[in-house]
Amino acid sequence: MLKGKNLNTFLGLLPAFLFLAAIFIWPVLKFVTISFYPDETFSMDNYQTIIDPDRPYLEIMTDTFRISILTALACLVIGYPYAVAIYRATKRWQKTLLIGFVLLPFWTSLLVRTLAFMQLLQNTGIVNNTLIKVSLIADPVQMVRNELGVIIGMSYMLLPFFVLPLNGVMQRIDPKIELNARSLGANRFQAFLATILPLSLPGVVVGLTIVFLLSLGFYVTPVMLGGGNVPMISSIIARQFDKTLNYSFASALSVVLILATMVFGLVLWGLSKLLEKFTAYQATEEVA
Amino acid sequence: MKFKNLLGDLPRWLTIVIVGFFLIFPIIAILPMSLSSGGSLSFPPPGLSFKWYREFFESPDWTGSLWVSTQVAFLTVFFCLLTGIPAAFALESEKLRFKGAITAFFALPMVFPVIVSAVALSYFFAPLELIGTKVGLALAHTTLGLPVVILPTVAALKRFEWDLVWQARNLGAGPIQAFIGVTLPLLRPAFITASLFAFVTSFDEVILAEFIGRGENLTLPKKIWEGWRFEQEPTLAVIASLLVLVIMSLISAQVFIQYNKSD
Numbered sequence: 449m450l451k452g453k454n455l456n457t458f459l460g461l462l463p464a465f466l467f468l469a470a471i472f473i474w475p476v477l478k479f480v481t482i483s484f485y486p487d488e489t490f491s492m493d494n495y496q497t498i499i500d501p502d503r504p505y506l507e508i509m510t511d512t513f514r515i516s517i518l519t520a521l522a523c524l525v526i527g528y529p530y531a532v533a534i535y536r537a538t539k540r541w542q543k544t545l546l547i548g549f550v551l552l553p554f555w556t557s558l559l560v561r562t563l564a565f566m567q568l569l570q571n572t573g574i575v576n577n578t579l580i581k582v583s584l585i586a587d588p589v590q591m592v593r594n595e596l597g598v599i600i601g602m603s604y605m606l607l608p609f610f611v612l613p614l615n616g617v618m619q620r621i622d623p624k625i626e627l628n629a630r631s632l633g634a635n636r637f638q639a640f641l642a643t644i645l646p647l648s649l650p651g652v653v654v655g656l657t658i659v660f661l662l663s664l665g666f667y668v669t670p671v672m673l674g675g676g677n678v679p680m681i682s683s684i685i686a687r688q689f690d691k692t693l694n695y696s697f698a699s700a701l702s703v704v705l706i707l708a709t710m711v712f713g714l715v716l717w718g719l720s721k722l723l724e725k726f727t728a729y730q731a732t733e734e735v736a
Numbered sequence: 737m738k739f740k741n742l743l744g745d746l747p748r749w750l751t752i753v754i755v756g757f758f759l760i761f762p763i764i765a766i767l768p769m770s771l772s773s774g775g776s777l778s779f780p781p782p783g784l785s786f787k788w789y790r791e792f793f794e795s796p797d798w799t800g801s802l803w804v805s806t807q808v809a810f811l812t813v814f815f816c817l818l819t820g821i822p823a824a825f826a827l828e829s830e831k832l833r834f835k836g837a838i839t840a841f842f843a844l845p846m847v848f849p850v851i852v853s854a855v856a857l858s859y860f861f862a863p864l865e866l867i868g869t870k871v872g873l874a875l876a877h878t879t880l881g882l883p884v885v886i887l888p889t890v891a892a893l894k895r896f897e898w899d900l901v902w903q904a905r906n907l908g909a910g911p912i913q914a915f916i917g918v919t920l921p922l923l924r925p926a927f928i929t930a931s932l933f934a935f936v937t938s939f940d941e942v943i944l945a946e947f948i949g950r951g952e953n954l955t956l957p958k959k960i961w962e963g964w965r966f967e968q969e970p971t972l973a974v975i976a977s978l979l980v981l982v983i984m985s986l987i988s989a990q991v992f993i994q995y996n997k998s999d
Contacts, residue, residue, distance in 0.1 A: 460826030463819040464842060464882060472845050472879045475860035476853065526758070529751040536748055549756045556763050556983055557940040559957050560976040563964065564762040567769065574765075574780065604758065665849025667943055672964065682851040689855045689947075702852040709849065 480706075483699035494700035505684070509704070512680040515599060515670075516663035520656045522603035523610040528652065531614045532644070535621070547615065550608045558605060562672045565601050566592055569673070593675030601673040602663055609662060610655035617651025618644075646727040650720050657716035661709050681705050766980060770973035792974045798959070802978075804870065805939050805955040811874035812881050812938035813931045819878070820885035820930070827886070828893040842886050845879040850943045853879065858947040868951025876944045881934040888933065892926030932990045936983050 486493050498505045530546070537543045553561055568575050569591040576588040591597045621644060629639035667682040674683070681701060688698035770788060772781030792798050823842065827835055845853060857876050858867065866872030900922070904914040942957040949958045960975055 457826045457829045460822040460829075461838065462822075464823035464886070467815075467819045468842065468845070468879065468882065471857070471875050472853065476848075476856045479852075479856035479859050482859075526755055529747070530755045533748045533752050533755075546752065546756075549759050553759050553763060557957070557976070557979045559940065559942050559960055560766060560979050561762050563960070563972060563976055564766050564769070568762060568765060604762070607759070661847075665851060667849075667851045682849065685851055685855060689858070695855075695859060698855055702849075702855065705849055705852060 479699050480703055481699075482696050483703050486696040494697050495704075497697070498700060498704060504679075505701070508679050508684055509681060509708075511678075512664060513708075515595060515602075515678070515680065516660050518599050519602040519606060519663045520610075520660040522599060523607050523659045524652065524656060526603065527607055527610040527614065527655065528648075531611050531618055531648075531651075534611075534615050535618045535644070547612075550611045553604070553608065558668055561605065562601060562669050565604065566672060569597055569600065592673060593677050595674070595678050597673040598670045598678045598680075601669045602666055603659075605666075605669050606659045606662055609658045612655075613658060614648065614651040614655045617654070618648050621647045649727055650724045653716065653720040653723055657713065657720065660716070661713055664709055664712075665705055763980060766973055766976045770977040772973070788971050788974045792971055792978075795971075798956075798971070798975065801954045801956045801959045804953045805957070808870050808873050808877065808949075808955055809935045809938040811870060812877040813934045815874060815878040816881040816885040816934040817927070817931060820882050821889060821927070823882075824886045824889035824893060827890050839883075839886070839890075843883040846883050850880075854943045854947040857944070861948060867948055868953060870953055873945060873949045873953075873955070874938070876948050877938040877941055880941065880944070881937050884933045884937050885930040888930050889923075889926055892923060892929075896922065929990050932986050936986055940979060940983060 483494050484490050484492070497503055498509075500506070530550070534543055534546045537546060567573055570576070571588040571590065571592075575591065576585075579585045580588065589596075591600060625647070626639050626643045629643050630636070634642060665682055666680070667686065670678055670680045671683050671686075674680070681704070685698050685701045685705070688694045688701065768781050768784075771784045771786065772788070827838065853876075861867050861872050861876075864872075866875070896919075901914050901918050904918045905911070909917060939955075940957055941955075942961055945955045945958040946961055949955050954962070956975060956979065960972060964972065
């Protein structure tokens with residue numbers, strides 16, 4: 449029976465458990481069920497509407513996936529070199545500073561940063577002005593109220609979610625491995641390709657996964673930077689709920705989003721575990 | 737030798753400068769935007785003036801929502817601490833199995849798409865007449881704030897020296913005395929950190945606020961969200977700067993406390 453310490457532990461968890469059950473689990477479950485009841489009777493009509501090729505929803509979903517993939521790739525291109533730079537930093541304060549740079553946007557309001565971004569990316573904004581001044585482009589590039597703007601904005605907001613897990617993995621790479629490769633005759637680039645790169649791959653996959661999954665459901669940035677021209681699942685859910693008051697359909701869309709997130713999450717998590725097995729060296733495990 | 741090293745490090749320095757700039761610049765740009773003497777948001781601003789700050793603080797609408805945000809954030813911290821601290825203690829107990837799964841359970845609202853939580857909670861709260869209330873919004877924010885409180889507290893408990901409590905008991909203190917006299921004070925930095933994180937999470941949250949924080953009590957982010965399409969005045973940048981300043985000072989306070997801990 450529950451006695452002494454066991455009872456205390458149970459009681460300690462109870463408030464939080466009850467709270468989440470009542471204010472999160474139960475409402476979400478309740479909301480999910482109404483997707484099956486567009487009218488008073490049980491039907492799969494909502495889901496049929498979503499996968500109907502004559503309706504826009506299928507295209508919106510593929511658009512969302514595409515934008516999320518591009519966002520993840522953008523984070524990869526920007527974030528991987530930065531993570532390598534953190535890895536290469538020799539002194540502790542350097543590492544702390546670089547990681548601090550990544551965390552700083554993380555802790556300043558999302559809304560604020562998106563607003564600032566909107567201003568900076570305008571056709572008359574400073575980014576375009578600078579690019580024109582240095583003659584990289586002749587006319588302003590449209591970077592707001594379009595897909596490019598959304599991708600730039602989301603990759604900026606989600607960059608910490610890529611760099612931090614990747615850095616976590618890279619921290620555990622034993623520097624001696626690269627040294628060994630160099631001493632065996634490889635130059636810097638070859639050593640990097642043969643040692644750091646494969647060992648960092650599981651971290652890359654984790655980072656890409658997190659960014660991808662978060663992009664799927666991202667709301668604030670795509671709505672603001674998309675300006676209504678870039679519908680993603682999240683904004684459609686909001687519109688169906690708010691403007692059309694079609695709660696049942698909004699629920700169905702939500703279910704699709706949740707399922708997609710779960711499925712991709714599991715698949716990509718499995719992939720990263722697989723990669724870990726293929727690229728792990730003995731030394732890495734010893735360091736950890 | 738040193739010169740050669742520098743050349744090889746050039747890509748690395750370039751990366752740091754470019755990415756670092758990319759990360760920091762939008763945040764820094766907000767401040768000059770809010771000091772603009774012009775009539776609309778622009779960067780760089782045509783001139784510098786404090787008039788938009790005056791306009792913000794003289795407007796009962798804006799200062800009202802600043803107050804609402806603060807109240808909701810305090811309520812959120814209260815709910816989070818009330819439910820989260822016992823949970824963190826429980827998670828530290830050796831007798832507990834499935835710690836990973838339980839922690840994941842508490843972290844679930846954070847990894848769940850917030851838009852879905854927002855509409856689902858909005859649907860659930862409506863018949864309960866919790867929409868537009870500060871308590872209702874605080875309850876919603878607490879779902880996001882719970883993991884933010886539990887995780888640092890668990891980390892602090894892991895580092896905690898239970899020996900000190902044992903010694904106090906040895907010297908004659910009763911269990912409650914030991915708890916109040918030894919455990920709590922030593923955990924104070926962790927509690928303050930957890931509270932600050934929960935406060936920031938609530939203060940600057942916009943999606944839940946959009947759907948649940950409707951009606952008369954608008955939080956600051958909600959009010960910005962309402963107006964960003966129309967009001968491109970520098971007032972928005974003022975609010976943004978204030979949000980940044982509030983959050984930065986809270987984070988700095990947190991960092992300050994970290995470094996002053998008697999560890």
